[in-house]
Amino acid sequence: MAGRSNGITVTSRVLAILGAFDAHHRHLSLSEISERADLPIATAHRLLAELTAGGMLERDxxxxxxxxxxxxxxxxxxSVEQDLREVALPFLQDVHASTGETVHFAVLDDDAALYIERVAGRASARVLSKPGARLPLHATGVGKVLLAFSGRSLRERALQSPQRLTAHTMTEPGRLRRELAEVRRRGFARTSEELTLGAFSVAVPVMTGEDSDLVGAIGIVTGTARKDLDRYVPVLHVAAKGIGRSLPPRASTERK
Amino acid sequence: MAGRSNGITVTSRVLAILGAFDAHHRHLSLSEISERADLPIATAHRLLAELTAGGMLERDxxxxxxxxxxxxxxxxxxSVEQDLREVALPFLQDVHASTGETVHFAVLDDDAALYIERVAGRASARVLSKPGARLPLHATGVGKVLLAFSGRSLRERALQSPQRLTAHTMTEPGRLRRELAEVRRRGFARTSEELTLGAFSVAVPVMTGEDSDLVGAIGIVTGTARKDLDRYVPVLHVAAKGIGRSLPPRASTERK
DNA sequence: GCCATGATTTCCGTTCAGTGGAAAGTTGTG
DNA sequence: CACAACTTTCCACTGAACGGAAATCATGGC
Incomplete structure (x- = not known):
């Protein structure tokens, strides 16, 4: 915050303004934006007018x-994720149809699991994570899968500071390392109230059809669970294979 | 030179650059962008660097x-649509679950039907419209509903130049006017291959719970159809009611 | 290997768009 | 009606954006 030695370009100011918006701040007044973006009111006002004229923002x-x-x-x-969404959605719906559970699809994003699609349970079901959410890798089913099947460097980084989220979160690097080896061995991951109390999950990796590169992970989360969630694993594997086969030729997940 | 009398703000240039991207141009090189945005290469290059640094763009x-x-x-x-998406999705999924058909949710956007959510059929189903798509009002089920239940001024405007899309598209203003009156009377709309050959649909309006303002429309599209699509109308009405009731207090569709 | 072709990146002097303090306008409250 | 909080407009100064041009990098034809 307070003064980086960075460039003060108009673009960066625009960025700052857009950055003032987040899931909890979707409607902001001029003064709030000026505050949050750390810009003089007059400057913010002008930029907002330009952005609004361009359709980037709208005025309520x-x-x-x-x-x-x-x-x-x-x-x-x-980018890539949109293709993935398109391709994956029908398969997620198949899984939802045959299980009735909430199905998630996530990819790796730096050191978090980025949820890019969800097929929720019935209207009453409570939402645990919505598209665009980033959740920790070590405490979610899809996260563990992503960790287990990706490179060692990321894995070690993620094992550095595993944040405790509930009493059941695995936080010891050694324990996690063993867990991930186990995930790799058996081909799917489980969690039991490691992110949220009362929530259980299973997840499997999604690989490209041809060469077997990790694309993402799909998982089922439920609140009324015990370990017989395992019975969903075959369905998930079928869907994962289907997604992998449907992927465009060489749209692997290129990250710098 | 090339003087328009408009403002040549950095923001507008950024807009021009972002505007160079569309569904058919998702990966662009510097020179393509410079071309499409009508900016000198050096300028485009600098702005692209800034946008990339800010995470707005990524480099492949x-x-x-x-x-x-x-x-x-x-x-x-x-904005608004996001709330609608959130609220509507579970209901769309209910409809999908009980019918097995592709369900759409659209709102009015200027003089087009803007599809904001879709629950597709099985993996094999061919996709007619995806979220974000804009389709003509006079040739889609949801579009007819939106026209029928919105203001006269829009309706008359839409009746001006109804584009012919298939041999079955209604293009005579008089015919359309009668069709819309009929839609208003019976409370739902039908289409038969008016947008795409081999595609049939029914759609119903979604109104707010309290006062009855038009919010959007939900519809079912199928390829194997005849008029017994009508049997889905009750299900759609139930879902529409549900969405209406679940809407946040006063989040009606305010347009300028 | 070597030069032609085309795209990308860097340079830098000029100038004009962006800046932001301040004042005017608007809305709301007691 | 006075006061406070917020939004909008004004405008003189200045440094950031501009873009032509030159350097660099990538291809590929012979």
């Missing part, structure tokens, strides 16, 4: 600003 | 640019 009835449709359109185009 | 292995994760995140936050 009460004068607050919100993310505009233009950004939504652009977001839909976003 | 082959040097081309693509929409970055930052934009995707922002897009997910987008």
């Amino acid at each position: 009835a009460d004068g607050t600003y919100e993310i505009g449709r233009r950004l939504w359109d652009l977001g839909l185009l976003a | 292995a082959d040097g081309t640019y693509e929409i970055g994760r930052r934009l995707w995140d922002l897009g997910l936050l987008a």
Whole structure:
């Protein structure tokens, strides 16, 4: 915050303004934005006017600003993940149809599991994670899978500071290392209330069809669970294979 | 030179660059962007570097640019529609579960039907419209509903130039006007191959719970159809009611 | 290997768009 | 009606953005 030695480009200011918006701040007033983006009010005001004119932001009835449709359109185009969403969704729905449970699809994003699609349970089901959410790798089913089947360097990094989230979270590096080896061996991961009390999950990796590169992971989360969640593993494996086979030729997950 | 009298702000240039990306141009090289955005190469290059640094764009292995994760995140936050998506999705899934058909949810966007959510059929089902797509109002089920239940001014505007899309598209203003009156009367709309040959649909309006403002429309599209699609209408009505009731207090669709 | 072709990156002097303090306008509250 | 909080407009100064041009990098034809 307070003064980096970075460049003060208009672009960076625009970035700062857009960065003021997040899941908990979707409607912001001029002064809030000016505050959060650390910009003089007059400057923020002008940039906001320009962004609004361009459709990046929209003005609500009460004068607050919100993310505009233009950004939504652009977001839909976003990179690889959009292809994945397209491809994976029907398979996730198949899994949901045959199990009735909430199904998630996540990919690796730096050192978090990025949830890119979800097929939720019935209208009443409580939502644990929604698309776009980033959750820790060591405390989620999909996260453990992503860790287990990706490179050693990431894995070791993630084992450094495993944050405790519930009383059941695995936080000792040794314990986690063994857990991941086990996941690799048996081909799927489990969690029991490691992220949220009352939530259990299983997850399997999604690999490309041809060469077997890790693409992401799909998992089932439920609240009423015990270890017979394992019975879902075959269904998940079928879906994962299906997704892998349907992937465009060489759209592997290239990360710098 | 090339003087428009408009503002040549950095923001507008950024807009131009982002505008160079669309569904058919998701990976662009520097020179393509410079071309499409009508900016000098050096300028485009600098702005691209800034946008990339800010995470708005990402650089692919082959040097081309693509929409970055930052934009995707922002897009997910987008305005009213995001609330609608959240609220509607479970109901759409209920409809899908009980019918097995592809379910769509669309809202009015200027003079097009903007599809904001879809629950597709099985993996093999061919996709007619994906989230973010804009389709004509007069040739889709949801579109007819949106037209029928919204203001006269929009309706008359849409009746001006109804584009012919298939041999079955209704293009005579008089015919359409009668069709819309009929839709209003019976409470749902049908289409038969008016947008795409081999595609049939029914759709119903989604109104807010309290006062009855039009929010959007949900519909079912199928390829193997005849008019017994009507049997789905009750299910759709139930879902529409459910969505209406679940809407946040006063999040009606405010458009300028 | 060597030069032609085309794209990308860097450079840098000029200038004009961006800046932001301050003042004016608006809305709401007691 | 005075006061406070927020938004919008104004405008003189200045340094960031601009873009032509040159350097560098990538291909590929012979």
